[in-house]
Amino acid sequence: MSGAETIIQVLADEGVDTVFGYSGGAILPTYDAIFRYNAEHRVEQTGTDPLHLVVPANEQGAGFMAAGYARASGKVGVFLVTSGPGATNTVTPIRDAMADSTPIVGITGQVPTGAMGTDAFQEAPIVNIMGSCAKHVFLVTRPDMLEATIRTAFEVARSGRPGPVVVDVPKDMQNWVGEFQGEGLLPVRGYRQRMDSLRSAKLSERKSRQFFDMLGQSSRPLLYAGGGIINGNAAAELTEFAEAFNIPVVTTLMGLGAIDTKAELSMHMLGMHGMAYANYAVEDCDFLIAVGARFDDRVAGKVEEFAPLAQHVAHIDIDAAEIGKVRLVDWAHVGEAGRSLSQLTRYGHKSGFDKDFTAWVKHCQQLKRNHPMSYDRESPLIQPHFVVEELNKLTEGRAVIATGVGQHQMWAAQYCDFRGPRQWLTSGSMGTMGFGLPAAIGAQFACPEKMIIDIDGDGSIRMNLGEMETVTNYNLPVKILLLNNMGDGMVRQWQRLYFNENFSGSDKALHRKDFVKAAESDGFPFVRRVTEKAELKEALKEFVEFRGPAFLEVLIDNDASVYPMVGPGMSYQQMVTGEWIPAREIKSARERLDPLHTPDLF
Amino acid sequence: MRHIISILVENEFGALSRVAGLFSARGYNIECLTVAPTDDPTLSRMTLVTIGNDRIIEQIIKQLNKLLDVVKVMDMTEGAHIEREMMLVKVSAATNEAREEVKRLSDIFRGRVLDVTERIYTIELTGASGKLDAFLQALGENVMLEVVRSGVIGISRGEKHMKV
Numbered sequence: 001m002s003g004a005e006t007i008i009q010v011l012a013d014e015g016v017d018t019v020f021g022y023s024g025g026a027i028l029p030t031y032d033a034i035f036r037y038n039a040e041h042r043v044e045q046t047g048t049d050p051l052h053l054v055v056p057a058n059e060q061g062a063g064f065m066a067a068g069y070a071r072a073s074g075k076v077g078v079f080l081v082t083s084g085p086g087a088t089n090t091v092t093p094i095r096d097a098m099a100d101s102t103p104i105v106g107i108t109g110q111v112p113t114g115a116m117g118t119d120a121f122q123e124a125p126i127v128n129i130m131g132s133c134a135k136h137v138f139l140v141t142r143p144d145m146l147e148a149t150i151r152t153a154f155e156v157a158r159s160g161r162p163g164p165v166v167v168d169v170p171k172d173m174q175n176w177v178g179e180f181q182g183e184g185l186l187p188v189r190g191y192r193q194r195m196d197s198l199r200s201a202k203l204s205e206r207k208s209r210q211f212f213d214m215l216g217q218s219s220r221p222l223l224y225a226g227g228g229i230i231n232g233n234a235a236a237e238l239t240e241f242a243e244a245f246n247i248p249v250v251t252t253l254m255g256l257g258a259i260d261t262k263a264e265l266s267m268h269m270l271g272m273h274g275m276a277y278a279n280y281a282v283e284d285c286d287f288l289i290a291v292g293a294r295f296d297d298r299v300a301g302k303v304e305e306f307a308p309l310a311q312h313v314a315h316i317d318i319d320a321a322e323i324g325k326v327r328l329v330d331w332a333h334v335g336e337a338g339r340s341l342s343q344l345t346r347y348g349h350k351s352g353f354d355k356d357f358t359a360w361v362k363h364c365q366q367l368k369r370n371h372p373m374s375y376d377r378e379s380p381l382i383q384p385h386f387v388v389e390e391l392n393k394l395t396e397g398r399a400v401i402a403t404g405v406g407q408h409q410m411w412a413a414q415y416c417d418f419r420g421p422r423q424w425l426t427s428g429s430m431g432t433m434g435f436g437l438p439a440a441i442g443a444q445f446a447c448p449e450k451m452i453i454d455i456d457g458d459g460s461i462r463m464n465l466g467e468m469e470t471v472t473n474y475n476l477p478v479k480i481l482l483l484n485n486m487g488d489g490m491v492r493q494w495q496r497l498y499f500n501e502n503f504s505g506s507d508k509a510l511h512r513k514d515f516v517k518a519a520e521s522d523g524f525p526f527v528r529r530v531t532e533k534a535e536l537k538e539a540l541k542e543f544v545e546f547r548g549p550a551f552l553e554v555l556i557d558n559d560a561s562v563y564p565m566v567g568p569g570m571s572y573q574q575m576v577t578g579e580w581i582p583a584r585e586i587k588s589a590r591e592r593l594d595p596l597h598t599p600d601l602f
Numbered sequence: 603m604r605h606i607i608s609i610l611v612e613n614e615f616g617a618l619s620r621v622a623g624l625f626s627a628r629g630y631n632i633e634c635l636t637v638a639p640t641d642d643p644t645l646s647r648m649t650l651v652t653i654g655n656d657r658i659i660e661q662i663i664k665q666l667n668k669l670l671d672v673v674k675v676m677d678m679t680e681g682a683h684i685e686r687e688m689m690l691v692k693v694s695a696a697t698n699e700a701r702e703e704v705k706r707l708s709d710i711f712r713g714r715v716l717d718v719t720e721r722i723y724t725i726e727l728t729g730a731s732g733k734l735d736a737f738l739q740a741l742g743e744n745v746m747l748e749v750v751r752s753g754v755i756g757i758s759r760g761e762k763h764m765k766v
Binding site: 127128131132135136137139141156187188189190191194319320321324325 | 612619620627644657660661665668670672673674766
């Protein structure tokens with residue numbers, strides 16, 4: 001079997017059904033192998049390929065498609081690109097996947113080993129470049145190690161804190177012919193040993209008792225759930241734990257869907273653009289339980305004033321390096337989120353823990369009622385919040401939502417419901433504009449039966465506009481809802497707040513781009529633009545009900561802002577809720593000490 | 603505080619650059635770094651001297667532990683340990699008086715004269731970094747022609763040992 005065939009066979013053995021990629025000189029042998037593999041193994045009746053090869057417009061698209069596939073399904077996403085520019089185009093998705101802990105295996109072609117280091121055509125030092133971005137990079141220099149390397153790449157991508165793994169395969173390794181073993185991994189003894197101890201990590205009786213001692217001393221506990229709950233498939237365990245002891249939950253941007261956002265205990269999202277009531281709950285809690293979250297600067301802008309009344313902070317994470325990185329905590333456990341939470345639930349039941357948090361839960365409910373999300377509902381201009389709110393009514397929080405980065409991303413996070421995990425695909429940590437469309441495409445391949453909607457902005461969608469064509473090439477029922485505010489809205493919002501309204505480089509009002517024509521030229525069968533508020537509901541309904549690629553552009557109020565907002569480096573006390581969300585009167589420190597007995601909060 | 607961190611890594615392509623890359627990407631400093639294969643040819647041992655408060659050192663060790671090539675990490679400075687560095691120095695010794703003075707100093711610091719010409723002595727000196735610094739200070743700027751230092755290696759005292 002050739003090296004190229006070996007690669008494809010390992011992919012098939014790993015259960016890969018879709019490969020995203022763009023061909024080129026140094027990866028041609030593997031593209032030939034995938035072609036032949038599909039020809040030999042094609043399902044006769046349906047004509048479907050066992051290893052569906054999906055070709056984007058740009059390799060960055062392939063990277064984000066693999067990420068969207070992985071995020072929506074929980075499986076490892078795979079991309080296959082050529083050397084040099086093909087590989088460097090995937091640097092952004094690789095870094096993005098690292099920052100959001102997404103399991104990806106990227107296979108990059110490389111010039112033959114003999115040509116490496118000679119500045120050969122389409123040569124780039126991928127090991128060095130990706131080494132700074134990926135969870136790990138393998139360079140295959142011994143062909144007899146190729147098979148084990150590809151297999152190990154999958155193990156590394158999905159184990160522990162998931163992440164992207166790149167395998168750089170020189171062309172002569174692909175052309176080598178040898179025997180296929182069908183098994184075997186690289187030794188990676190240190191890593192594997194650490195993973196084994198992580199998997200077997202058990203919460204001791206003593207630590208469980210300490211945890212429940214703290215919970216027992218608390219009267220206002222709050223769960224702070226992050227992306228680790230989603231990546232660790234621990235949403236059920238989190239919900240079970242929260243319900244078992246009646247503890248409200250705030251989630252991070254990455255943690256949306258960790259608990260059904262319509263659940264009574266859900267306080268939706270906290271942070272810079274979190275719900276006012278979520279941030280108030282953080283301000284009021286006396287015991288903060290962080291699970292799979294990392295006190296990121298978009299959550300804890302001012303760490304020393306984050307959850308200021310918390311007597312204790314507990315932290316569960318799979319990555320030991322996150323414990324104590326930003327915030328020193330009173331109790332920490334390194335382990336899988338789901339296992340750790342169910343161990344705690346069991347211990348709590350066994351020990352008969354029955355502290356009553358009803359007053360606190362009521363207080364949180366009251367916060368939700370008193371400080372609901374809102375916007376200018378009377379405005380003649382189309383408010384973006386209104387668009388997302390109406391869309392959410394139609395999807396009932398059951399659609400998978402992908403986004404770009406900016407205002408539209410925050411409106412989508414705030415006004416959509418997420419009834420479960422893996423329904424929210426967004427570039428959280430890296431904040432990569434252009435993520436939404438390719439991620440939605442990848443997600444649609446992973447979940448053909450689900451409704452996938454890319455809520456995008458005009459700035460973000462431009463970044464990977466070429467992938468519009470990929471949607472129609474594969475006739476995917478991906479829906480694109482473009483909120484067009486003629487520029488980079490989030491940048492303008494910051495320029496309004498901090499840069500004297502100098503809209504440097506962010507105003508695109510004079511751009512002549514016609515997105516509707518663009519969608520038409522790519523062959524979208526449903527294309528519509530909404531400029532009048534009165535048309536919106538009906539257009540959205542048509543858009544959601546359409547079967548097939550659908551594109552809807554809505555011209556929104558250019559001046560709409562994202563609120564609430566906690567400015568960078570600021571504490572939640574300095575949160576600005578804007579004109580339409582009722583804010584809480586700032587209490588003096590002494591008054592705030594007992595949120596449960598401050599009558600005007602109810 | 604100054605810490606000596608010992609790292610056992612797979613003797614793999616790119617392992618050194620990954621460790622060095624981690625330090626530059628996260629803004630930790632490296633005072634010095636030595637690396638060589640061990641008795642087990644599949645493993646290399648790196649000794650790295652860095653300066654940072656407890657929180658930074660904790661992060662460094664945790665981040666190192668996330669690298670795939672890293673098999674084991676130990677902070678030597680946590681316990682009793684032995685630290686050694688080797689140095690070769692070329693000094694100008696053109697007169698009888700200078701030669702005597704250099705020889706005398708070298709004896710005091712338990713150095714060895716490895717090479718001699720009419721005008722130059724080359725001296726080998728081993729010890730903790732502080733001792734090497736002291737020797738250089740005692741020699742004085744004027745006579746020093748060239749200095750090369752190996753970087754620090756360390757091992758813990760007593761029963762404790764670092765092995766896979």
